[in-house]
Amino acid sequence: MVTKTVDFSARAVEALHNARLRGSFRDAMDDLIRKRLDHFRDETLFRELSGEGAAIRARALSRLPELLEQLERKLVSNGITVHWAEDAAQANETVLKIIRAHDSRRVIKGKSMVTEEIGLNDFLETRNVEVLESDLGEYILQLLDERPSHIVMPAIHKTKAQIAELFARKFPEIPYTEDVDTLTATARRVLRDAFRSTRIGISGVNFMVAETGTLCLVENEGNGRMCTTIPDVHIAVTGIEKVVEKLADVPPLLALLTRSATGQPITTYFNMISSPRREGEKDGPKEVHLVLVDNGRSDIFANPDFQETLRCIRCGACINHCPVYTRIGGHSYGTTYPGPIGTVFAPLQDGLKERGELLSASTLCNACTEVCPVRIPLAGLINRLRAEYAAPRGNVKDAGSGRSWKEAMAWKLWSAVYARPRLYQRLLNWGLKHRDRLPRELAPWSDSRAMPVIAEKSLHQLVREKSEADQ
Amino acid sequence: MSTARENILARLRAAETQAPTFDAEPQPPPEWGMREKRLRFIERMEAVRAEVIETSADDLATVLASWLASREVRSLLHDPGSRWAEMLHQAIADGAELPELIAFNREIELWKRSLFDNVDAALTTTLGGIAETGSLMLWPSADEPRSMSLVPPIHIAVLEEKQLYATFAEALEQQQWAEAMPSNALLISGPSKSADIERTLAYGVHGPKELLVLLLRDEDEEAS
Numbered sequence: 001m002v003t004k005t006v007d008f009s010a011r012a013v014e015a016l017h018n019a020r021l022r023g024s025f026r027d028a029m030d031d032l033i034r035k036r037l038d039h040f041r042d043e044t045l046f047r048e049l050s051g052e053g054a055a056i057r058a059r060a061l062s063r064l065p066e067l068l069e070q071l072e073r074k075l076v077s078n079g080i081t082v083h084w085a086e087d088a089a090q091a092n093e094t095v096l097k098i099i100r101a102h103d104s105r106r107v108i109k110g111k112s113m114v115t116e117e118i119g120l121n122d123f124l125e126t127r128n129v130e131v132l133e134s135d136l137g138e139y140i141l142q143l144l145d146e147r148p149s150h151i152v153m154p155a156i157h158k159t160k161a162q163i164a165e166l167f168a169r170k171f172p173e174i175p176y177t178e179d180v181d182t183l184t185a186t187a188r189r190v191l192r193d194a195f196r197s198t199r200i201g202i203s204g205v206n207f208m209v210a211e212t213g214t215l216c217l218v219e220n221e222g223n224g225r226m227c228t229t230i231p232d233v234h235i236a237v238t239g240i241e242k243v244v245e246k247l248a249d250v251p252p253l254l255a256l257l258t259r260s261a262t263g264q265p266i267t268t269y270f271n272m273i274s275s276p277r278r279e280g281e282k283d284g285p286k287e288v289h290l291v292l293v294d295n296g297r298s299d300i301f302a303n304p305d306f307q308e309t310l311r312c313i314r315c316g317a318c319i320n321h322c323p324v325y326t327r328i329g330g331h332s333y334g335t336t337y338p339g340p341i342g343t344v345f346a347p348l349q350d351g352l353k354e355r356g357e358l359l360s361a362s363t364l365c366n367a368c369t370e371v372c373p374v375r376i377p378l379a380g381l382i383n384r385l386r387a388e389y390a391a392p393r394g395n396v397k398d399a400g401s402g403r404s405w406k407e408a409m410a411w412k413l414w415s416a417v418y419a420r421p422r423l424y425q426r427l428l429n430w431g432l433k434h435r436d437r438l439p440r441e442l443a444p445w446s447d448s449r450a451m452p453v454i455a456e457k458s459l460h461q462l463v464r465e466k467s468e469a470d471q
Numbered sequence: 472m473s474t475a476r477e478n479i480l481a482r483l484r485a486a487e488t489q490a491p492t493f494d495a496e497p498q499p500p501p502e503w504g505m506r507e508k509r510l511r512f513i514e515r516m517e518a519v520r521a522e523v524i525e526t527s528a529d530d531l532a533t534v535l536a537s538w539l540a541s542r543e544v545r546s547l548l549h550d551p552g553s554r555w556a557e558m559l560h561q562a563i564a565d566g567a568e569l570p571e572l573i574a575f576n577r578e579i580e581l582w583k584r585s586l587f588d589n590v591d592a593a594l595t596t597t598l599g600g601i602a603e604t605g606s607l608m609l610w611p612s613a614d615e616p617r618s619m620s621l622v623p624p625i626h627i628a629v630l631e632e633k634q635l636y637a638t639f640a641e642a643l644e645q646q647q648w649a650e651a652m653p654s655n656a657l658l659i660s661g662p663s664k665s666a667d668i669e670r671t672l673a674y675g676v677h678g679p680k681e682l683l684v685l686l687l688r689d690e691d692e693e694a695s
């Protein structure tokens with residue numbers, strides 16, 4: 001699952017000192033930024049498209065409960081079984097129950113951030129169910145026992161050489177190679193055997209269509225199609241917010257998603273599943289299950305200040321454009337979703353006591369807000385959460401838990417002084433006179449910055465002198 | 472776990488929902504003629520390393536035979552009931568060198584191993600193509616199951632030019648998908664690929680390594 005953020009700063013500092021890691025994130029993000037921009041050079045066009053995307057998602061959220069019911073009715077009449085889970089534990093138990101009902105000991109998985117969020121893999125493994133990740137990046141991370149560092153490109157922090165070394169260790173029968181085609185072919189061979197022999201496939205979902213009861217999956221590799229086509233049973237796990245009203249809502253969202261995520265006009269596969277294998281059909285799963293996961297989403301939904309967070313289509317553009325993410329990488333956050341969207345989502349989901357420290361991982365430069373294809377005002381939301389963190393207000397879990405009495409006192413003192421010009425002037429003069437004896441450090445601020453030296457004269461004085469000289 | 476359902480829905484219903492508005496007009500669909508659509512489709516497909524051969528229904532069997540020979544394909548999965556199958560069988564009868572033609576005539580469970588290991592290529596029809604993104608639309612069926620475009624290392628798709636649409640939105644609307652969705656509908660835009668190892672593109676990671684589109688010219692349009 002995810003690590004708690006107690007030592008977010010410690011992890012960030014460590015990542016900052018890893019020059020190789022910083023270099024590879026920088027290169028990767030620059031590349032993704034360039035590729036996205038190829039599609040959205042025309043700023044007006046992007047505004048039109050993102051407005052349409054935001055409107056579709058907002059319209060769906062404004063009718064969320066009815067749409068979920070409609071979706072369920074449609075799916076059930078199409079032959080898909082629908083399960084609801086309030087939290088991670090219920091979701092995991094639900095999946096386990098389905099696996100046990102089929103007497104199975106092994107599942108094969110496509111990429112799914114929600115299963116990452118609920119810690120499904122660890123849960124299943126402790127219950128003697130073997131889990132095999134099949135997305136190439138996720139597969140590599142599973143062999144390494146590591147977590148994704150990006151929601152779209154999970155193994156972006158690994159180099160070719162590291163992966164070559166890993167494969168040489170895991171598959172000694174194959175000679176060491178850094179040739180990507182050969183490495184990919186090895187994974188293909190191993191995973192194809194698994195697809196053929198595993199009876200249960202698990203996947204995530206990108207969009208669910210209430211009108212037709214359709215689950216949509218976006219991918220390039222084909223492992224998602226494998227997981228949802230070859231095994232006897234397909235279990236889809238996703239968040240309740242992913243629903244849209246109608247099929248016609250899908251093309252604009254799909255176009256925004258792939259262009260924003262990887263700069264592709266479309267991915268290799270767009271897979272729309274509306275029912276299990278029908279009478280007379282010769283392949284496809286005989287059973288399809290959908291597990292609808294809440295896990296804090298309904299609370300975010302109930303909070304008018306933050307409801308729009310749920311418009312997110314998980315494209316990762318805000319992450320790719322975040323100057324903080326680019327420097328500290330995905331693992332520092334210790335959350336399922338890193339970058340700006342994670343900085344908003346994690347405190348809302350887990351509370352500010354646990355996740356408040358993350359709020360410092362933003363320069364409020366607004367790049368995330370500018371690129372978000374569904375116009376989520378991420379920087380504004382981060383700022384609002386900072387306010388909640390420092391002073392109890394609103395209804396975010398553990399609001400005020402970041403309040404420090406020292407900081408509060410300091411600001412109080414400052415405003416008291418600043419409101420009295422004469423007192424301010426007197427203190428300022430005193431400070432200027434004794435400027436050599438003022439503290440040279442102000443930890444933690446000065447830990448990584450040089451303290452500015454106080455000027456000999458205040459701006460006030462300088463201006464006065466200048467205007468006197470000019471006369 | 473129906474209490475979970477009730478609890479979640481109750482929480483959602485209790486919440487106030489806002490319906491913010493956004494100053495955006497839906498984009499009008501581009502007005503592309505057939506030639507424009509064809510060129511765009513081909514350009515997009517080739518950009519993702521798919522191969523497009525423009526041909527006609529009459530030449531299909533010959534073109535296919537020589538392409539398959541160049542790839543040393545020994546077995547071709549196809550739907551014996553399709554219009555193209557008839558042409559292929561006729562071509563064989565006329566002496567053309569074609570690989571062994573196999574039909575998906577039983578449930579996958581009965582021949583999974585062989586499907587995975589022994590089939591070199593599969594030929595499928597399509598419901599049409601999308602010019603904007605270079606995509607094929609497939610509705611797998613009992614005659615052309617889902618795994619035909621997924622499991623064999625080579626996928627060959629027949630696309631009739633008159634079935635080219637400008638955008639996905641336009642195709643959905645004109646073909647009225649929302650009326651009755653099939654168990655599985657697919658957009659396929661190129662061979663399977665991954666960039667998960669240091670962002671280096673590698674093809675055929677799980678699905679087909681090669682995608683060939685046989686684009687059949689619209690004879691009517693040609694004449695006019």
Ligand code: SF4
Pocket residue numbers: 260311312313314315316317318319341368371372373374375376378
């Ligand atoms: S918040 Fe916006 S930019 Fe970030 S992942 Fe979600 S949709 Fe993409």
